[in-house]
Amino acid sequence: MSHTYETLPENVKQYSAQELQKLLYSTIDLNMQIKESHWTMAGREFLSVHRLFDEVAEVIEDTVDDIAERIAQLGHKPEGTLQKVAEKSSLPTYPKSFSSIDEHIEVIGQRLAFVTSQALQAMANMEENGDPISVDLLTARTREIDKLTWLVESHLPQRK
Numbered sequence: 001m002s003h004t005y006e007t008l009p010e011n012v013k014q015y016s017a018q019e020l021q022k023l024l025y026s027t028i029d030l031n032m033q034i035k036e037s038h039w040t041m042a043g044r045e046f047l048s049v050h051r052l053f054d055e056v057a058e059v060i061e062d063t064v065d066d067i068a069e070r071i072a073q074l075g076h077k078p079e080g081t082l083q084k085v086a087e088k089s090s091l092p093t094y095p096k097s098f099s100s101i102d103e104h105i106e107v108i109g110q111r112l113a114f115v116t117s118q119a120l121q122a123m124a125n126m127e128e129n130g131d132p133i134s135v136d137l138l139t140a141r142t143r144e145i146d147k148l149t150w151l152v153e154s155h156l157p158q159r160k
Helices: 010-040 046-073 082-088 101-131 132-153
Strands: none
Touching: 010 046, 010 082, 010 101, 010 132, 046 101, 046 132, 101 132
């Protein structure tokens, strides 16, 4: 742990850094899964979904950066190498192949919802542990991801 002027107690900083690190692994993995989908999809709605996934990836990339910077602010070193992410991410593995754009949309929507759920749990834990700043950061980021989940899901055929 490195020196920081962050005023939270050391045990709170340690706990929040651990919670944020778990989320960092998943958001880095999510960003790569979105890009994988973005690069490999083809079909009738390609252009609109391709552009949407660009927007989604940009928000997730900003989220990754914010989470990593908060870990550093707490006096810890964020881990974001692909090797560590592959080992530690709790996000489900991206499927090897798809036959339709709808399948890409479905999986990315599910992955966004998964990360939102993971962030909500981390927020509850950090709030209980006394770190309102990290909670606020994740609240803002999760709000954006939740909206993107809706935008992605809106591209699927209507379900009854």
